[in-house]
Amino acid sequence: MGSAILNSIAPEEPKVVVPEYGETADIQDKEVSMEQLCSISTYDQWTPLSVSGQLPKPRYKHGAVVIQQKMYVFGGNHNGRYLGDIQVLDFKTLSWSKLEAKSQAEPSESAGAVPFSACAGHSVIQWGNKILCLAGHTREPAESLSVKEFDPQTCTWSTLRTYGRSPSSRGGQSVTLVGDTLVVFGGEGHGRSLLNDLHILDLETMTWDEFETTGTPPSPRSEHAAACFAERYLLIFGGGSHSTCFSDLHLLDTQTMEWSRPKQQGVTPESRAGHAGVTIGEYWFITGGGNSRKGVSDTLVLNLSTYEWSVLTNLEARAPPVSEGSSLVMHTINGENFLVSFGGYSGRYSNQAYALKASLKPSVPSQQINESDTNGFSPLSVAENSSRKVIFEIEELKDEKSLRLKQELTGLENRNAELTEELHLVQDQLSIEQTRASKFENEISDIQQRLQKMDTLEKEIESLRYELDSTVSEEESSSGNELHRSRGFWRWNG
Structure with a gap:
């Protein structure tokens, strides 16, 4: 997408030169700080972020999570090659940096070993002040799914010991935090086999369980989006198989373990796979992805209480926030909620970050006014001010x-x-x-x-x-003796 279109979205922002990876972004007109996010005045529009530091390599199908005002980006895919780096975007300074992680030394490992293998299509989940990383496609896939933990404070990786039967290894699955459990659904396994199995990891006992469910589960798929609502309901939206993309919505009640299809309202979402989603309260934001015909240009919002879809904003088809395999996180500054999208593929690999200020605000309790605190204002003037406010x-x-x-x-x-x-x-x-x-x-x-x-x-x-037969018969009758001697050409009389 051209820079002219991006500048039209946010003309008040300084121009940004976004080079290929390995170079440093040049920032003009102002010092980069957290105030840049706060300075975004327009709601529900994607704005390119001015960043400093060495830009990460462009990528898609990576993982991203926010902890303590920093966005951690893990791995991904670039030109068919799996990445194993850890990139960090500090929201205070809007600067990129690269982490050099080490493993927690074990008897069978050297102190310098890094257990986080280069991968793509994996899932990263915030768990307290730690980051859990599960599944993903690697050059040398394992038989079963492992759970790794990253400590941002010490920059160390460790492989967690789990109990029970681990799910088979896969990529493009969804991993959703529901209460104190992780729910793994679907993905693409060995031999490009599509899955729709369900596995639950109890994070208190680190035990895997595979529950029996009722109802009709989603068909096998990968690259879908999943969300949790009310710490009970798991929602699955979209995704793709080898032949088609989906636009269906499925609901799992994790208390009754029953699948259902909620009755949807509002706009009808297009089929898509490779999209990203994040929840803010009872709203689920969906962006990016595409289908067999095109990249999907709308950013959707689903009201999880009413299952009503609405379009938050539209972009041109090749804009980075529309990209397949981009990451989407939520960050709150001064009570304002910001969505931050990074990377993705839309004809080329991206390493740009975009922000959107969501217009959905928490309800503010009405202000109570005491007569002694009116500072000379009469109740009438207060009422007039309230009327003007309304x-x-x-x-x-x-x-x-x-x-x-x-x-x-x-x-x-x-x-x-x-x-x-x-x-x-x-x-x-x-x-x-x-x-x-x-x-x-x-x-x-x-x-x-x-x-x-x-x-x-x-x-x-x-x-x-x-x-001819009639002629021959007449000749036979008139000269029978001669025909018996010469034997005719058309008949054989013996």
């Missing part, structure tokens, strides 16, 4: 609703253009088929005419044979 809030809601309607209208217009293009393609194919059918009809008519001529020829031949 009017301003109503106007703000109208503006937000108008913006939402415009965004939905834009989405519908884009969808209409796509359907019109598909209709033209179908009409062209129909015209081709009609031409072929007309050609076949002409060939059939020609064959039928030839068959009629053949019937006529056969009748003429039969007539000639009859006449």
